[in-house]
Amino acid sequence: MHELSITKHLLDYCIKKAEEQHAYRIQTIRLSIGQLKGIVPECIQVYLDMLSEDTIAEGAKIEAEFLPVRIRCRDCNQEGEITPHHLACPYCNSLRLQILSGKEFYIKSMEVDIDGNNGTASDHGLE
Numbered sequence: 308m309h310e311l312s313i314t315k316h317l318l319d320y321c322i323k324k325a326e327e328q329h330a331y332r333i334q335t336i337r338l339s340i341g342q343l344k345g346i347v348p349e350c351i352q353v354y355l356d357m358l359s360e361d362t363i364a365e366g367a368k369i370e371a372e373f374l375p376v377r378i379r380c381r382d383c384n385q386e387g388e389i390t391p392h393h394l395a396c397p398y399c400n401s402l403r404l405q406i407l408s409g410k411e412f413y414i415k416s417m418e419v420d421i422d423g424n425n426g427t428a429s430d431h432g433l434e
């Protein structure tokens with residue numbers, strides 16, 4: 308996936324959600340990103356700065372948390388966390404893994420200004 312198209316999608320979605328709440332400014336967009344997704348939040352920030360000019364999201368900050376990659380091993384049947392740089396079972400080193408999580412990408416929360424007050428919208432899935 309490319310950060311530019313992700314950011315366009317993200318921006319449209321956030322502006323729509325913010326306008327539904329009659330917000331006039333988006334302050335912060337908090338993302339949850341599975342480590343297997345390969346999304347770089349710094350890139351999203353750069354594209355957001357570009358794309359959000361003259362919108363209510365201008366100047367918005369991206370904050371991201373990474374979600375771990377969880378697997379179940381098809382050989383030893385154990386569950387564990389791995390890193391995207393070492394895709395092998397932490398117990399028996401098998402490569403026959405079932406991915407349980409790590410491909411998530413969603414907006415965890417968003418901070419917006421609504422008529423001079425701060426509001427927070429939570430848990431909007433992107434997919």
Ligand SMILES: [Zn+2]
Pocket residue numbers: 380381382383384385396397398399400401
């Ligand atoms: Zn194993």
